[in-house]
Amino acid sequence: xxxxxxxxxxxxxxxxxxxxxxxxxxxxxxxxxxxxxxxxxxxxxxxxxxxxxxxxxxxxxxxxxxxxxxxxxxxxxxxxxxxxxxxxxxxxxxxxxxxxxxxxxxxxxxxxxxxxxxxxxxxxxxxxxxxxxxxxxxxxxxxxxxxxxxxxxxxxxxxxxxxxxxxxxxxxxxxxxxxxxxxxxxxxxxxxxxxxxxxxxxxxxxxxxxxxxxxxxxxxxxxxxxxxxxxxxxxxxxxxxxxxxxxxxxxxxxxxxxxxxxxxxxxxxxxxxxxxxxxxxxxxxxxxxxxxxxxxxxxxxxxxxxxxxxxxxxxxxxxxxxxxxxxxxxxxxxxxxxxxxxxxxxxx
Numbered sequence: 564x565x566x567x568x569x570x571x572x573x574x575x576x577x578x579x580x581x582x583x584x585x586x587x588x589x590x591x592x593x594x595x596x597x598x599x600x601x602x603x604x605x606x607x608x609x610x611x612x613x614x615x616x617x618x619x620x621x622x623x624x625x626x627x628x629x630x631x632x633x634x635x636x637x638x639x640x641x642x643x644x645x646x647x648x649x650x651x652x653x654x655x656x657x658x659x660x661x662x663x664x665x666x667x668x669x670x671x672x673x674x675x676x677x678x679x680x681x682x683x684x685x686x687x688x689x690x691x692x693x694x695x696x697x698x699x700x701x702x703x704x705x706x707x708x709x710x711x712x713x714x715x716x717x718x719x720x721x722x723x724x725x726x727x728x729x730x731x732x733x734x735x736x737x738x739x740x741x742x743x744x745x746x747x748x749x750x751x752x753x754x755x756x757x758x759x760x761x762x763x764x765x766x767x768x769x770x771x772x773x774x775x776x777x778x779x780x781x782x783x784x785x786x787x788x789x790x791x792x793x794x795x796x797x798x799x800x801x802x803x804x805x806x807x808x809x810x811x812x813x814x815x816x817x818x819x820x821x822x823x824x825x826x827x828x829x830x831x832x833x834x835x836x837x838x839x840x841x842x843x844x845x846x847x848x849x850x851x852x853x854x855x856x857x858x859x860x861x862x863x864x865x866x867x868x869x870x871x872x873x874x875x876x877x878x879x880x881x882x883x884x885x886x887x888x889x890x891x892x893x894x895x896x897x898x899x900x901x902x903x904x905x906x907x908x909x910x911x
Contacts, residue, residue, distance in 0.1 A: 564746060564747055564750050566743055566747055566884070566887060566888070566891075567731070567884065569593070569743050569746065570723065570731065570733075570736075570739060570740060570743045570887075571722075571723035571733070572589070573586060573589065573590070573735075573739040573742070573743065574723050574733040574734060574735040574736060574739050575722060575723065575733075576589055577631075577633075577663065577665055577669075577716070577718045578629055578630055578631055578718075578735070579630060579631055579632065579633025579634070579635075579649045579650070579716050579717075579718055579770075580630040580631075580632075580633070580649050580650055580767070580768045580769070580770045580771040581630075581649065581716075581767075581768060581771070582633075582665065582716045583607050583629050583630050583767045583768075584607060586629050586739075586765075587603055587607055587608070587609040587629055587765060587767065588603070588609075590609040590629060590742065590765045591603055591609045591611075593746055594609065594610075594611030594746075594749075594763060594765075595611070596750075597611065597613065597746070597749035597750060597753055597763075598611030598612055598613045598749065598761075598763065599612055599613050599614050600612045600614075604778070604779060604782060606767060606768075606774075606775055606778045606779065607767040607768075607775065608764055608765065608766050608767055608775050608776075608778070608779040609629065609764070609765035610762065610763070610764050610765075610779065610783070611749075611762070611763045611764075612760065612761075612762050613749070613757070613760065613761040613762075614760050615756070615757045615758055615759055615760055615761075615902075617758060620758060620759050620760050621759045621760070621786040621787070621901075621905065622759065622760045622762060622783065622784065622785040622786050622787075623759045623760070623761055623762065623785060623786065623787050623788070623789075623898065623901055623902075624762045624763075624764060624780065624783060624785035624787070624788035624789070624856075624863075625745050625748070625761070625762065625763045625764070625788070625789050625791065625894065625898075626763075626764045626765075626766055626776055626779075626780075626788055626789070626790050626791065626852050626856065627738050627741030627742040627744070627745050627764075627765060627766070627790075627791045627792065628738045628741070628742075628765070628766045628767070628768075628769030628770070628773075628775065628776065628792070628852060629738070629739070629742060629765040629766065629767060630650075630766075630767055630768055630769055630770050630771075630775075631650075631718065631734060631735035631737070631739075631770070632648065632649060632650035632651065632652050632737075632770050632876045633648070633649045633650065633652075633716055633717055633718045633719070634646045634647065634648055634649060634652070634662070634716070634717035634718070635647055635649055635714060635715070635716055635717065636664070636698075636711055636712070636713055636714065636715040636716075636717065637713060638713055639704060639707045639708060639711070640697075640704070641703075641704050642699075642700070642701075642702045642703045642704045642706070642707045643675065643697035643698065643699055644664075644672065644697060644698035644699075644700065644707065644711060645697060646693070646696075646697075646698055646717060647693055648693065649716065649770065649771065650770030650771055650876065651770070651876055652876055653876070653877075654690070654691045654692055654693050654695075654696060655690050655691060656877045656878070657674045657691065657696055658674060658675070658676035658691055658696070659673060659674060659675075659676035660673070660674045660719065660720075660878055661673055661719070661720040661721070661878075662674060662698060662717050662718065662719060662720050663717065663718050663719070663720040664698070664700065664711055664715055664717050665715060665716045665717065665718065666710060666711055666715055670700055670702075670710065670711065671700070671720060672698040672699060672700040672717075673698070673699050674696055674697070674698055674699075675696055675697045675698070675699055698717070718734065718735075719734040719878040721733060721734045721878040721879055724879070726881065728883075729883055729884040729885060730809070730881055730882070730883050730884075731881070731882055731883070731884060732879045732880065732881045733879065733880065734877075734878055734879065734880065735880075736793065736872055736880040736881075736882050737792070737793045737872060737875055737876065737880055738769070738791070738792050738793055740793065740870050740872070740882055740887055741791040741792050741793060741870060741890075742765050742791075743887060744791055744870065744887050744890040744891045744894065745763050745765075745791060745891075745894065746763075747887070747888065747891035748891045748892075748894035748895045748898065749761075749763060751891060751892070751895040752895050752898055752899070755899070757898065757899075757902040758902045758903070758905060759898075759901060759902045759905075761898065762783055762785060764776070764779050764780075764783070766779055766852060769792075769851075769852055773851075773852050773854065773855040774855075775852075776790075776852035776855055776856050777855040777856070777859065780855075780856045780859040780863060781859045781860060784859075784860060785863055786863070786864065787822070787825060787863065787864040787865070787866075787901070788853070788856050788857075788863050788864070788865050788866075789825075789865070789866045789867070789868055789894065789897070790849070790851040790852045790853035790856065790865065790866070790867050790868070791868050791869070791870075791890065791894070792850075792851040792852070792867070792868075792869050792870075793869055793870050793871070793872035793875065793880075793882075794806075794807055794814050794843055794869035794870070794871055794872065795807065795871070795872070795873075795875060796808070796809050796871040796872050796873035796874075796881065796882070797809070797871070797873075798873055798874075806871075807841050807843065807871040808841075808871065809871045809873065809881075809882065809883040809886060810883045810885055810886065811839055811840075811841055811871070811886075812833075812838060812839030812840040812841060812885075812886060812889045812890075812893075813840055813841070813868050813869060813870055813871075813886060813889060813890040813893060814840070814841040814842065814843035814868070814869045814870075814871065815829050815830060815833070815840055815841070815842060815843065815866075815867070815868060816843050816845050816849050816851075816853075816866065816867030816868070816869065817842055817843065817844050817845065818844060818845035818846055818847070818849065819845075819846075819847065820845055820847075820848060820849040820851075820853050820854055820857060820865060820867065821845075821849070821853070821865055821866050821867055822857075822864035822865055822866060824864075825864055825865070825866040825897075825901075826866055828897060828900055828901065829866055829868065829893065829897050831900070832893060832896035832897050832899075832900050833893050833896070835896070836892065836893070836896045838889050838892050838893045838896065839889055840889070840893065841871075843867075843869060845867070849867045851867050851869070853865040853866070853867045866897075868890060868893065868894065870882060870886050870887060870890050871883070871886055
């Protein structure tokens with residue numbers, strides 16, 4: 564699999580929370596290459612199942628969310644669109660950004676930016692808010708009302724680009740990068756027999772509460788799951804204890820959201836396979852779908868694996884290609900070990 568080509572394709576497809584259908588449909592097509600069955604459930608989750616053919620086999624679920632942060636149109640004034648965020652977006656990064664309004668066909672727009680010549684001393688110090696920003700499409704009021712109904716979703720109009728030293732930048736790397744890691748892991752395992760049923764889920768609505776993973780996990784009833792997401796990449800202005808260097812491998816979550824045996828097994832496999840990895844201590848909620856998945860039905864054993872990502876929830880998030888490959892390699896190694904021990908989750 565050409566992971567770069569796949570991630571470039573998937574990040575370009577729009578899919579803000581609640582509007583993931585286009586990306587989920589493409590993901591189902593990709594899953595069919597590696598899984599026995601692939602479909603979308605009624606909540607929009609993309610699901611692939613690979614059955615091992617053994618009676619009473621344990622079920623291992625691998626999850627990465629498909630949705631991205633975005634916006635929704637609230638109305639217009641003189642053709643300028645008022646909007647709000649879908650998911651956590653800092654309005655300070657929005658001025659003069661290009662956006663794609665998901666009408667049919669899509670319409671491009673620019674988020675307004677007041678020139679410094681027109682700002683007074685007070686306004687220069689104030690951070691922008693959603694109340695102070697508008698989307699300019701070039702349309703007048705009557706045409707904007709007709710072509711862009713209230714409730715129309717909007718996404719960043721940024722494309723996949725390559726930076727130096729195998730760094731990739733795009734919107735929606737959170738968490739399309741995680742999903743591509745799952746596809747790559749499925750490819751690595753494609754010709755290998757397993758003693759567990761393997762399920763891959765591209766879940767919806769993670770950025771607005773994780774309801775897609777909750778619904779999907781309840782329906783699939785797995786014994787164990789790994790939530791693959793992103794974590795904060797290290798930059799000069801980021802607190803070192805909360806951010807992780809790119810190129811040093813995925814971060815394995817440690818804390819109450821994780822099953823201790825699964826965490827230890829993940830670490831052991833990373834060491835045995837010489838896969839670089841990092842420790843991420845999570846004292847409470849992991850901030851991932853695992854927080855919701857672990858309490859589905861009578862409880863699901865969980866693990867969390869995260870790809871370091873700079874500039875999360877902005878038009879250009881940045882990751883390193885080797886971190887994605889190492890994440891996939893570690894997932895595949897974990898699945899092999901989990902399968903070999905028959906999905907025994909009671910070890911310490």
